[in-house]
Amino acid sequence: MKPIIGMLALAPTIVLCASVASAQEIKIWTLVQEGMPEFMEGTISTFEAANPGVTVVNESFPNEAYKTQIQVALTGSAPPDVFFNWAGEDAARLVRDGLAADISAYGASGYAKTVGEGWLSSFAFDGANYGVPTDAVSKYFYYDPAFFSDNDLSVPETFDEFLATCQAIRTIDSSIVPWPLGNSERWKLNHVITMLNQRVLGLDALAADYALTAPDDELFTNPGYVEAWQKVVDMQDAGCFQDAPNATSPEASRSMFAAQVSPMIYCGTWCGNIFQAEGYEDFEMFRFPALTDGAGDPGGQFLVPQGYMVSSKSEHPELAAAFISHIVSDEGARDFAEQIGGIVSNPALIDEVDGTRWFKFFVSDIATATESVNVIDVLLDASVANAYLDAGVEILNGTMTPEDAMTTIREAALAAKSG
Numbered sequence: 367m368k369p370i371i372g373m374l375a376l377a378p379t380i381v382l383c384a385s386v387a388s389a390q391e392i393k394i395w396t397l398v399q400e401g402m403p404e405f406m407e408g409t410i411s412t413f414e415a416a417n418p419g420v421t422v423v424n425e426s427f428p429n430e431a432y433k434t435q436i437q438v439a440l441t442g443s444a445p446p447d448v449f450f451n452w453a454g455e456d457a458a459r460l461v462r463d464g465l466a467a468d469i470s471a472y473g474a475s476g477y478a479k480t481v482g483e484g485w486l487s488s489f490a491f492d493g494a495n496y497g498v499p500t501d502a503v504s505k506y507f508y509y510d511p512a513f514f515s516d517n518d519l520s521v522p523e524t525f526d527e528f529l530a531t532c533q534a535i536r537t538i539d540s541s542i543v544p545w546p547l548g549n550s551e552r553w554k555l556n557h558v559i560t561m562l563n564q565r566v567l568g569l570d571a572l573a574a575d576y577a578l579t580a581p582d583d584e585l586f587t588n589p590g591y592v593e594a595w596q597k598v599v600d601m602q603d604a605g606c607f608q609d610a611p612n613a614t615s616p617e618a619s620r621s622m623f624a625a626q627v628s629p630m631i632y633c634g635t636w637c638g639n640i641f642q643a644e645g646y647e648d649f650e651m652f653r654f655p656a657l658t659d660g661a662g663d664p665g666g667q668f669l670v671p672q673g674y675m676v677s678s679k680s681e682h683p684e685l686a687a688a689f690i691s692h693i694v695s696d697e698g699a700r701d702f703a704e705q706i707g708g709i710v711s712n713p714a715l716i717d718e719v720d721g722t723r724w725f726k727f728f729v730s731d732i733a734t735a736t737e738s739v740n741v742i743d744v745l746l747d748a749s750v751a752n753a754y755l756d757a758g759v760e761i762l763n764g765t766m767t768p769e770d771a772m773t774t775i776r777e778a779a780l781a782a783k784s785g
Contacts, residue, residue: 391421392447392686394674395436398426401706408701413692422689440465440677447680448689453488453499453671454744458577460675461491467676469687470495476691480699484735485711488671498690499671500699501708504635504732505557506651507545513629521652525565525597528655532606535629545601545630547611547762548619555598555611555758556742556751558632561654561668562594564739568661576745578783585783586776590661595768598761611762620644635709638724651727665736670744671711703729753778 396402403426410422425446427435432450439445440460451457460466477498478486489497509521517538522528535544549555563572567590574580575588601607608614623631624644631637632654641649656664674693676686692698699712703719710716713733716726743751753775760766766774 389419390682390685391423392680392682392689393423393425394448394689395432395439395446396424396426396450397432398428399706402426405702405705409693409698413689417685417688420685440679445677445679447677447682447686448674449677450672451497451675452744453497453502453673453738454740455746456744457489457497457675458491461496465678466496467678467680467683467686468494468496469498469676469683469690472684472687472691476688477694480691480696480712480714481694482711482733482735484665484667484737485669485671485733488669488738488740489673489675497673497675498694499673499711499738500693500702501673501706501710502669502671502732502738504670504709504728505561505632505668506635506653506728507630507632508623508637508641508649508651510623510626510629510648511650512648513626521650522655523652525655525657525660529600529604529606531630532601532604536605543608543622543628545606545632546614546619546622546628547607547632548614548616549611549758549762550613550615552755552759553743554616554619554632555762556755557668559594559598559754559758560742561739562597563591563742564666565654565657565660565662565664566590566594566597568663569666569737569739571661575779576742578747578750578779582780582783586772586779591772591775592768595757595761595771598758599768602762607762612759623649635725635728638722642722649724651724651731653731663737665734666739667732667735667737668741669732669735669738670741671738673711747779747782749782750775750778 396406406424410424414420414422436449451460457466473495481498485499486495488499489495514521519531519534522531532544535542547554567588571588571590575586619631620633620637620640621644622628624641624646626646641647653667674690676683680686693702694712696712696714699710700715700718702708703710703716703721709728709732713729716729719726742754746754757766757771757774761768761771
């Protein structure tokens with residue numbers, strides 16, 4: 367996406383009272399990424415102009431180095447006031463350790479005006495906001511509307527309708543793979559079970575297990591976990607996947623859809639540009655189907671957000687929160703999308719962005735989500751996440767039952783909790 371020259375100069379700012387904003391400095395840590403230096407230069411300039419006496423110092427770090435350096439800095443004597451972080455366990459750990467500030471009190475006058483509840487839930491813990499998401503990646507079912515129209519198929523809204531769609535496609539032509547699943551790297555099915563766990567159990571029921579805080583005799587014992595794996599088997603039995611999903615790469619599965627060999631695929635928000643590059647762009651999208659008898663919020667949407675938090679040691683938490691609010695203001699989010707290309711948390715001015723129709727669809731649709739569903743391997747202890755990944759391979763191979771899968775995962779969770 368091309369940058370908008372000078373656009374940031376027009377952005378509104380969060381203006382603090384003179385007594386708060388007088389002769390103060392805040393430090394922000396960001397990641398090194400394309401477009402970020404230009405974006406930060408502009409947004410810092412407009413914020414400082416609206417708040418005389420305030421200085422914002424930006425330092426940026428490469429991805430891998432940052433993960434270590436931010437941990438060290440936050441436990442030290444001079445941490446950044448505002449810092450980039452990923453939602454999920456990376457953020458939760460800082461909250462538990464008392465290193466992140468509760469910024470809920472500053473939401474009503476700032477970020478909560480422009481960022482929806484579903485987005486904000488990604489940095490919320492025990493009912494309080496500890497960060498603000500700026501952007502994220504998500505996943506949708508892409509489908510071929512021409513194939514659906516030619517064969518009188520409707521977009522499935524429920525899981526049962528989705529199974530019926532797979533069966534109907536196989537009836538039309540048994541050689542057509544309704545949904546090519548490229549699980550050779552294990553993470554593709556992991557994204558599916560992420561959504562099925564949420565749809566079956568609901569996020570509240572998952573929380574204590576994912577955080578390993580449930581009592582040992584209850585940890586990962588909810589029968590809903592087995593039910594979620596059974597729904598993977600149900601999809602396989604309905605003919606949704608090809609014969610050897612574990613031997614198919616993500617790239618090969620995407621190409622099957624882009625070549626219109628298969629009419630559906632569950633793929634990330636980054637996939638639209640890949641399909642376009644491979645010569646197909648007449649696709650449409652729909653969310654992961656709801657479960658009519660599930661405990662999870664049907665409006666929850668797969669979302670791996672990232673954004674900014676405030677150090678609990680900051681001497682200027684109100685000013686720090688105001689700067690974050692400035693980033694996610696209407697014009698700030700527009701410029702972020704234009705210059706950095708992220709799926710932004712504030713969609714108000716997305717029509718002004720020089721982006722594709724699917725990019726604009728994602729931004730607008732995600733804003734209506736009622737909760738964010740982060741991916742399992744971000745939320746879980748690494749050993750438990752790996753057990754989930756391995757179990758998915760076995761489920762697809764037919765060498766492990768849903769019950770066996772949860773026995774293995776529970777054992778990994780108990781070991782991680784005691785370790």
